[in-house]
Amino acid sequence: MSSEKIIIAIDGYSSSGKSTMARRLAKTIGYRYIDSGAMYRAVTLYAMRNGMINSDGSVATDMLTAALPAIHIDFKVQGDGQQTMLNGEIVESEIRTLEVSNHVSPVATIPAVRHALVRMQRDMGESKGIVMDGRDIGTIVFPAAEMKVFCNATPERRAERRYKELREKGADVTYEEVLANVTERDHIDMTRKESPLRCADDAVMLDNSAMTIDEQNEWLLRLFHSIVDK
Ligand code: DC
Numbered sequence: 001m002s003s004e005k006i007i008i009a010i011d012g013y014s015s016s017g018k019s020t021m022a023r024r025l026a027k028t029i030g031y032r033y034i035d036s037g038a039m040y041r042a043v044t045l046y047a048m049r050n051g052m053i054n055s056d057g058s059v060a061t062d063m064l065t066a067a068l069p070a071i072h073i074d075f076k077v078q079g080d081g082q083q084t085m086l087n088g089e090i091v092e093s094e095i096r097t098l099e100v101s102n103h104v105s106p107v108a109t110i111p112a113v114r115h116a117l118v119r120m121q122r123d124m125g126e127s128k129g130i131v132m133d134g135r136d137i138g139t140i141v142f143p144a145a146e147m148k149v150f151c152n153a154t155p156e157r158r159a160e161r162r163y164k165e166l167r168e169k170g171a172d173v174t175y176e177e178v179l180a181n182v183t184e185r186d187h188i189d190m191t192r193k194e195s196p197l198r199c200a201d202d203a204v205m206l207d208n209s210a211m212t213i214d215e216q217n218e219w220l221l222r223l224f225h226s227i228v229d230k
Pocket of ligand 1: 136
């Protein structure tokens with residue numbers, strides 16, 4: 001097997017199971033995992049806490065753009081998992097609420113936010129050996145990534161997964177609210193001007209609506225070996 005480390009980009013729709021797949025693959029092959037969505041969520045939490053979300057839900061873009069140099073995002077490895085850090089504070093559970101989910105897509109449409117985060121993401125991938133998941137990893141962040149996957153599943157299946165996850169964490173939400181959020185985010189992610197969600201021409205597509213997590217992991221690991229064992 002080649003010992004050269006590669007970059008693995010896993011993109012796809014919200015709640016398409018890409019984070020679970022990406023995290024497990026990284027663990028199995030000994031690579032670093034980066035959840036780029038967590039970075040957009042951390043910026044959104046910062047905006048919410050600092051009065052940068054207007055009462056109509058729009059974002060105070062100029063204020064947030066000016067604040068970007070003061071926003072530091074990092075990941076702390078803890079046991080089996082990773083904790084997202086915002087200016088030194090662990091915000092892993094705060095960034096997963098439905099409130100953050102409801103505000104994150106508009107924040108992710110702001111070009112200055114995207115530029116700042118893409119820069120950080122490229123720095124994180126400098127020495128390769130990384131699995132990064134998101135929306136624009138194979139198209140914008142690492143267009144030369146050696147392995148690219150684009151995940152999808154039906155909106156209903158994705159909402160079901162996210163609903164279960166939120167309920168397990170004790171959140172008081174209904175399935176209908178989660179489905180509405182998933183559909184709304186798909187729309188914003190696909191139609192935004194700045195790096196919209198799209199499948200890279202050289203990505204391998206995976207519809208995992210009917211796959212178990214184990215089946216997805218096996219599929220991903222086979223693809224990885226077909227690339228690095230050449
Ligand atoms: O994967 P997620 O649901 O945690 O992502 C949260 C939001 O961040 C999602 O609505 C779109 C945005 N995002 C993005 O625009 N680009 C990325 N690379 C990752 C996430």
